[in-house]
Amino acid sequence: MAEKKRVKYLVVDAFAESAFKGNPAAVCLLDDDNDNERDDAWLQSLAAEFNLSETCFLTPIIGDFPRFRLRWFTPVAEVDLCGHATLASAHVLFSTGLIDSETVEFDTLSGALTAKHLKIDDEIELDFPVVPTFEVNYIDDDLSLFSKALNGATIVDVKATKKDILVVLSSWEAVIDLKPRLDEISKCPCEGMMVTASASAGSTFDFCSRYFAPRFGINEDPVTGSAHCALAHYWSLKMNKCDFFAYQVLSLHRYT
Template sequence: MGKNKTVKYFVVDAFTDSAFKGNPAAVCFLNDDDNNERDDTWLQSLATEFNISETCFLIPITGFDARFSLRWFTPLAEVDLCGHATLASAHCLFSNGLVDSDMVEFVTRSGILTAKRVSDNSELNDGEVKGGTFLIELNFPVVTTCDINLSDDSSSMITKALNGATIVDIKATATNNILVVLPSMESVTELQPRMDDILKCPCDGIIVTAADSAGSAYDFYSRYFAPKFGVDEVKE
């Protein structure tokens, strides 16, 4: 049993119901023996080989039916949290009958995260209820933010990185990101950031967000740019 042992994996397109859309994540299944044989360098090398925004590794925790260790890697580094790869992991477990529970727990660098399978009671166009499908509810930790006082140089750097976008507010997050509030949903979706300048900013990544208009089906829009992790935009 060596490092050439086969690894079972899925590539899942999250946040879509169509092939080749959404945000892809590779979900790799390991066991305790695999984990002991494969060090962090090997895990990172595999994530680099996949070369998609996130590759994650699931390891069952002995003694529990639906508890797994979960780690996330971009092509360049391990990260503390990834939403779409967690969703992809839960989808793989539920869709392939790999757990008997409707609740899965993931032990991660960001604490214990949960994923719950719930019935999809939405209606089709003819009024019939969908059958055999389900939704997944994720429970994630709250990331705190705080006000920051930027120097003129730092403020100018962020404005340049966001290609001159009008900035309503700026916050720092506890995860070393900068959260930038823009005026409108359109300003978020139409933004064309300058990745080379984001690399120079004093943070791991930049989140841009804005509240949507009244009556919309969405509360807000957000985008996350993290070129320092080898991913220009993480589509969460």
């Protein structure tokens, strides 16, 4: 019986400067994209075993410059885009010497994504797509469901992306104090729900947000890079600007 190949992996706390903060992602390094032992069911099972908001898989693509196939899995499903796991993947490649370059390209379900290592500040810059938000004529039953899911919080605007719903509340404090009903969010016509509000006058931030995706095994995501692809689009139209300083709230114990 042939010995099974081992999988090298690292767990990285993305969007953080120290351990046990930010948003953890498991980064798994694969050698062969055609390994029959590692089909989609196997990848999903490993993601369920890690039980993190995202487990991602990196497979090198032979070429003239560093390029990798990148796939992201929650504990229950594969997703099209994930910011923090992409950041974690880039960190692993740049910090461990696996590539001899300050730029790497990822081939993903959302197209080609680029990460650059800015050596002066030792930071990583991600080039991510804009996720447009648009109007949807929700029926009264949908709006009632959203209100119930957010425990009666005052809703001032609702937009949608192809997969998620963006709900704007009346204030920064309303987002922070929100006690969502996860069972009701699971019933909403979306994969995930972004809840956001503009910052108070005089704040160093522009807006805050929280992100819930219980149907995908993520009750609340600590820091969601992909959600900000849509949040930035929404707030750019509202604030008439393109550069933002955003804050994602995490309140793990405020559920009903």
